[in-house]
Amino acid sequence: xxxxxxxxxxxxxxxxxxxxxxxxxxxxxxxxxxxxxxxxxxxxxxxxxxxxxxxxxxxxxxxxxxxxxxxxxxxxxxxxxxxxxxxxxxxxxxxxxxxxxxxxxxxxxxxxxxxxxxxxxxxxxxxxxxxxxxxxxxxxxxxxxxxxxxxxxxxxxxxxxxxxxxxxxxxxxxxxxxxxxxxxxxxxxxxxxxxxxxxxxxxxxxxxxxxxxxxxxxxxxxxxxxxxxxxxxxxxxxxxxxxxxxxxxxxxxxxxxxxxxxxxxxxxxxxxxxxxxxxxxxxxxxxxxxxxxxxxxxxxxxxxxxxxxxxxxxxxxxxxxxxxxxxxxxxxxxxxxxxxxxxxxxxxxxxxxxxxxxxxxxxxxxxxxxxxxxxxxxxxxxxxxxxxxxxxxxxxxxxxxxxxxxxxxxxxxxxxxxxxxxxxxxxxxxxxxxxxxxxxxxxxxxxxxxxxxxxxxxxxxxxxxxxxxxxxxxxxxxxxxxxxxxxxxxxxxxxxxxxxxxxxxxxxxxxxxxxxxxxxxxxxxxxxxxxxxxxxxxxxxxxxxxxxxxxxxxxxxxxxxxxxxxxxxxxxxxxxxxxxxxxxxxxxx
Numbered sequence: 001x002x003x004x005x006x007x008x009x010x011x012x013x014x015x016x017x018x019x020x021x022x023x024x025x026x027x028x029x030x031x032x033x034x035x036x037x038x039x040x041x042x043x044x045x046x047x048x049x050x051x052x053x054x055x056x057x058x059x060x061x062x063x064x065x066x067x068x069x070x071x072x073x074x075x076x077x078x079x080x081x082x083x084x085x086x087x088x089x090x091x092x093x094x095x096x097x098x099x100x101x102x103x104x105x106x107x108x109x110x111x112x113x114x115x116x117x118x119x120x121x122x123x124x125x126x127x128x129x130x131x132x133x134x135x136x137x138x139x140x141x142x143x144x145x146x147x148x149x150x151x152x153x154x155x156x157x158x159x160x161x162x163x164x165x166x167x168x169x170x171x172x173x174x175x176x177x178x179x180x181x182x183x184x185x186x187x188x189x190x191x192x193x194x195x196x197x198x199x200x201x202x203x204x205x206x207x208x209x210x211x212x213x214x215x216x217x218x219x220x221x222x223x224x225x226x227x228x229x230x231x232x233x234x235x236x237x238x239x240x241x242x243x244x245x246x247x248x249x250x251x252x253x254x255x256x257x258x259x260x261x262x263x264x265x266x267x268x269x270x271x272x273x274x275x276x277x278x279x280x281x282x283x284x285x286x287x288x289x290x291x292x293x294x295x296x297x298x299x300x301x302x303x304x305x306x307x308x309x310x311x312x313x314x315x316x317x318x319x320x321x322x323x324x325x326x327x328x329x330x331x332x333x334x335x336x337x338x339x340x341x342x343x344x345x346x347x348x349x350x351x352x353x354x355x356x357x358x359x360x361x362x363x364x365x366x367x368x369x370x371x372x373x374x375x376x377x378x379x380x381x382x383x384x385x386x387x388x389x390x391x392x393x394x395x396x397x398x399x400x401x402x403x404x405x406x407x408x409x410x411x412x413x414x415x416x417x418x419x420x421x422x423x424x425x426x427x428x429x430x431x432x433x434x435x436x437x438x439x440x441x442x443x444x445x446x447x448x449x450x451x452x453x454x455x456x457x458x459x460x461x462x463x464x465x466x467x468x469x470x471x472x473x474x475x476x477x478x479x480x481x482x483x484x485x486x487x488x489x490x491x492x493x494x495x496x497x498x499x500x501x502x503x504x505x506x507x508x509x510x511x512x513x514x515x516x517x518x519x520x521x522x523x524x525x526x527x528x529x530x531x532x533x534x535x536x537x538x539x540x541x542x543x544x545x546x547x548x549x550x551x552x553x554x555x556x557x558x559x560x561x562x563x564x565x566x567x568x569x570x571x572x573x574x575x576x577x578x579x580x581x582x583x584x585x586x587x588x589x
Contacts, residue, residue, distance in 0.1 A: 006315050011135050014095065017088045018135070024081035029148040031077070033155065034070035036285035038063045044278035089132055096128045100314065106322035109390040110350065119201035120317075126193065127314025134307035152290045159279050160269060163262050167290050173254045181247035186308055188240045192233050193310065199229040255291070262287060323392075324410040336401060336416050338366035339496045339527050341387065346396035348382060356382050357550045360396070364543075366496075369528040371538035373568055374547035380531045383547075384499055387529070389413045417497045418490035420522075426482055431459055432466040435488045445492060453488035454518040455481065487518045498526040544568060 011018065042063050048054045104120070149171065157164035206213055206222050213222055270280040341364045348357040357379045364370045372380045385391050386398060389410050398405040400413065426434050435446050446466060450456040458481055462468040470476050470485070477485065490498065500519065516537065532538050539558055546554035546561065546568050554566050561568040 006311070010096070010099065010131070010318075011092065014088065014091055014135075017084065017091065021081050021084050021088060024077045024084070028074045028077040028081065030151065031070045031074035032148070032289065033151055035067045036282055036289065037155070038067045038070075039285065040276075040278035040282035042067075042278070043281050044276050047277050088135075092132055092135060093128060096131055097124070100124050100127070100317065103318050103320070103322065106324055107317075107320055108323035109385065111320060113350075119197045121204070122197050122200040123313040123317065126196075127311050130307045130310030131314070134311075149290065152286050156283060156286050156290075159283060160266065160275065162265050163283055163287070166258050166262050166265070167287060170255060170258050170290070173258075174251055177247050177251050177254070181244055184243050185240050188236050189310065190312065192236050193313070195229050195233050195236075197313070199226055199233075202226060202229075259287065335494075336496050338401075339416060340365055340399075340401050341497065341527060341529075342399040342402075343383075343386075344397040344399065346386065346393045346398060348379075348386065348391065348394050355550060357386075357393075360550075360552055362545050362552060362555070364527055364529065366527055367525055368543065369523060369530065369541040371530045371532060371541045371544045372547060373532070373538070373544050373571070374553075375567070375571075378547040379550045380547060381501065384419075384501055384529070384531065387497075387499065388417060388419070416495050417499060418493045418495040418522075418526075419499045419501065420483070420486045420490050420519075421501050426470055426477075426485060428469065428472045430464075430467050430469050431462070431485060434470065434485055435466070435492055437489055439492055441492055446488075449488040449492040452491050452518070452521040453484045454521075455484035455488050458484075484518050487522050491522055496526055498522060498528045500528065500530045500532070502531050 042060050045056060045060050045063075049057075101124075153164050153168050156167060202222075203226060213219060266275060266280050266283050269275045270277065275283070343360050343362050346357060346360040347355065349355045360379075360383065362370075372383060374380060382391070386393060389405060389408075392406075400408060400416075405413065427437070431450075432443075432446055435441070435449055441449075443466070447456065450459055450466070459466055459468075468476075470482075528541075530538055530541060538544065541558065544554075544556060544558055544561055545552055546566065548567055554561060554564070554568060556564070563569070
């Protein structure tokens, strides 16, 4: 029941609505007892009239009027509570989504490195659905059901104690059977949820990589993977269904046995004139009313188990320690005018991994251009992630203008850094929104950024200009166009530190040339860090830092390193020889 307590705690800001809804439902439940109680007096009056022993017609009419009024009032209260329930459901959905999304935005990068985005979204949707369902059940069923049961049994005991005792005996029987039924259901539900998360994650991956799937003719295999997972879910569900209906049979059997005993008791008592006909009808009506809480009890316990198992991952994510809190970050800190970035004996490793970076030290002055070079997997991207403060060093220090990164807010550091990614990181919205992302920019500023990024001409020719939607991850644009939109975004951000992460690696020669022109405008006057495998893009940098197996193995200008034996000169020679062979093959000299 640990997660149930968490659900009640997380719903605390909405308690006032829950209380109001519960009060209205309790009043409705109490009013439902008015008609059965009055029916006893109405029937007794009718019986007296039939037996010529009196009977007051005006009293009967008065009682019928009160019963109608009570039912009408109950309907009004019920309608108001239903409307408030809808309002509450909307508020709860908004509150839970915001709570989850806010947590996601503050989680460390390491969490996203190991989780599928589809799985995260599925856990969000399931968590909200089961929490919403449980809180609605709590306000609409649990409290009213409990009070209605108490009212019914107390009134029944007033007229006939044996029937009250037998009716009361149904509750522990139902509780025990429903408890074991819902417990077994909940245990299997956790297994189903794990498979469902993997399945939804796989579907999202396939949709994101649909070109790869189709180009490898792997649609059938991908379908079979998900089909098998859905079959596994259905097998678990079949077992759940069998168990549920077995316990449901036992519940119905116990109910019918007890009802048979109660009917024998009340009919015998009426024959022996211990009960009037009106009292007999009243008790029968009360028994029928008691059946509703019994059926609700089974539903409530099932909902409890579903909420317990379905909200498990939701609360696990909420329980992960946040690495940063964007809401509390100061927004008044100005950008640095002359940044100096320094790594001092920085070491880094992921949790349960080997050392990724070992004793990394370097210093980059204001306005300088530095390239990080080395074979794949040597830690270049990890250094970028550390500069962005997406990770914290395992040991050592990172300094920005002699101030430790540990003492600087995440938002402040990132405000001073513009990044052009290797992958085309664009949203599916318009060019305007992509260029102005994170900035309140005018159309004039956006246009100027596009011109400096060598992108204005092609944007002008698009159907809606800067209001053209680019599709998911910019699918409607070419590789070079997407990169130039990224560069325009970086220009508009106007940060003093610039990181170019393989910004031209996926481009053809012509697109690379166009992007290079755009980058020349972007680089001016900025502390620039370039990750590149194409050495043509770093021939004019001030310094090259050569990495190998997570360590700095060399450092110098392009000219110095090209004339010196080492990794840089080897990689440079491989590229030159490859280009030379190509020229010789086509007899181009």
